Amino acid sequence: MTPDPPNPATLLCRARHGGTVPPVHQLPGSILSRILVTPSGCWEWQGARHPLGYGYVRWEGKRWYAHRLVYTLTVGPIPHGLLVLHHCDNPPCCNPTDLYAGTQADNMRDMVERNRWGGSRSLPSGERHWSHRTPNRIVRGEAHGQAKITAADVRDIRASHDDGESLRSLARRYKLSRPQIKRIVTGQAWAHVKEDTVA
């Protein structure tokens, strides 16, 4: 077996985390090639992005959020019902050491901590975690007069559902009924929104 070539991500990670290196070598080249290691240590996804910054990627026939895929490939399966959250508050980041599986409550606590320590400067502006973007669910130019969600939301709903999020959870998150979510997921509603179009 040939050793993996030195990976800048590995080196940076080693520097930041005192030797605790996630097994980046498990990441296939097609994923690694779309990751840019920033000076801060974040691994920023260079492929398709959700409007809020999260990376999108197709992997083995499924759509994934890039950070959830990298977490799964390096750390392991995401425990049922948990979200993959960012310690670094940087949506495109896929660095497994910046990611953790947690609940919505963990996410809220993390945000409070960040604000306490970082002051207002660290408040995320426009790139908040998806679960905190209710104010962004403003209908902007969506043709349907009664639309409560945007095309970007539709793509997120479908991708999240593919990724294992339940209809109930999605319904709660988007303040829609479960049947409404189901119609979106099955394509009965919003059929014109194509899955891989990134806004």
Ligand SMILES: [Zn+2]
């Ligand atoms: Zn990061």
